[in-house]
Amino acid sequence: MPIERITFPGHGGDQLAARLDLPDGPHLATALFAHCFTCSKDIPAARRIASRLAAMGIAVLRFDFTGLGHSEGEFANTHFSSNVADLEAAAAYLESRGMAPSLLIGHSLGGAAVLKAATRIASSKAVVTLGAPFEPEHVSHQFGDAVTEIDQQGQAEVSLAGRPFQITKAFLEDISAQNIAPCIRELNQALLVLHAPRDSTVGIENAARIFEAAKHPKSFVTLDDADHLISDPKDAEYAAEVISSWAGRYLQLRPPAPPPGAPEGIVRVAEADPNGFLQDVNAGPAHHALADEPLAYGGTNQGMTPYGFLSAGLGACTSMTIRMYARRKDWPLTHVWVDVSHDKVHARDAEAPAGQKVDTFSRTIHLQGDLSAEQRQRLLEIADRCPVHRTLEQSSLVRTTLAEPALAAAT
Structure with a gap:
């Protein structure tokens, strides 16, 4: 996933440090992310959400508010109103690049800031x-x-x-004067409220009041046992999945036509957690899955193993091939499912002699419907014509190339 490190002028002219997470494929929309109070653009939850949205084709700008992280300025001279102004400056920067944000995301006090700023950012269509x-x-x-x-x-x-922070009386006076209820009622954007019932920093009653004040369309999703910073990778992953799925409904993402000669059917696999084995698997902008290893092998068990995906390919192709044949013959096949298991001792992979078959895929086919014995037998034979089955039975050629250093560094 390409990432640009950029700066732009904030509300007071100080240069604000930002990261722009860009899609690998077509750019379909842009999101603007506001971090929590005294946090930074680089907290794990922000990184995870940005990565997931970028996989959908949504670029994400996340930046440090004035006086925080790598941004210039004095934190002691900032307040809630200046955060809102920084958000407006970020939106203006994106618009100057032809990337006006249609999705606003705010965490903790950043969430209140995006609710305040949403009515001032004309391009916004959805708020989280x-x-x-x-x-x-x-x-x-x-x-x-x-x-x-x-x-x-x-x-x-x-x-x-x-960490120590200088808090001024002007800051207290500014936050005490704020009333975002009218801003919530005036939202012309779809709203998604995510909150953890056990959040000890900002109670769940806050989510209820935000949700009640908003007009439809609005949605509320609980983050269950997540903490306020959404620090558990599983909670961050869940939040990212919910946001990415929900946003697609309201941003009306439509990928542009591919340029002439663009390759089709590309599957991109990228690390989701460099400290483990979790992988993002994306087939274009519309299809996403997770690959992982079991806990016993040092993974987090959040997705199928690579061999699980291989088994899934065999099972799916088998089921489709059987259905295609039965449909053409107009046979009374009402339902089909395929159970696939794979047998391989991982530790012996590298020790197996070249050409020796060390993999066994056991496939059990279930057919429902008023089928004759002859029809069932014929469908069993047809299963062996599944293209994936034939690929696995034959030797395959895997051609591997190494990306140029500049491109590899950007992904």
Whole structure:
């Protein structure tokens, strides 16, 4: 997946650091991601969601708000209103590149910010919030006893997630003056609210109030046991899957016609977790699956194994071939399914002599319908004409090329 590291001017002219995750194939839409309070564009949940959307053909711009991460400026001089202005600046930057955002995603206070900014970003068609507060003032609960000191002294140092931040009285006054309820009611975009019932930072009641204030179309999906930062990879993966599926409904993604001579049928497999074995498997912009290894082999068991995909190919091709033949013959086949198992000792792969068959695919075919014994036998014979079956029985040639260094580095 190509990634551009860019900067653009924020609300006060400071250069904001950003990453633009681009699709490998056609660019169908653009999303703008706002991170949580005092976080950065690089938190795991943001990376995972950006990766999934890019696999769908949706480019994602995620940036650090003024004074955070790699962006310029002083955090002490920022507040909720400046975050909203930074979002507007990010949208304007994307529009200047011909990539006006149609999807806005905000995490925690970033979720409140996108709700506030949505009515000001004309290109937006859909909005997603993750663990967002209904009132921006909710964030002051994290300051504890320091609120009194901030009121009296004008500012105070507050420790958040183990890091010190200067919080000013102007910040408190800004968030206390915010009322995003009218913005939610005036949304002309579809809304997806994602929230974890056990979120101890921003309670689930916030999601209920956001959802109740919004008009249709709106959707709510629970993140179950996820924490506020959605730090568990499985929770981040689930959130990414939900957002990508939901967004496709409202953004009306239509891939452009491929350029002359463009190859068809490309399947791209890319690492989803460089610390494990999880892989994103994408067949064009419309079809996605996960590949993984079992826990016993160091994986996370979130998807089929490579041999599982191979077995699935054999089973699917067998079932389709049988159905095609029965349909042509007008035979009363009401249902067919194929059970496939693969037998191979992984540790012996590299030790097997060249040409020796070490794989066994056991295939059990189930046929339902008022079929005669002769018809059932004929369908069993037809199963062996399945193209994948024939490929597996014969030797295959795999041609491998190495991508140019510049292209490899960008993916």
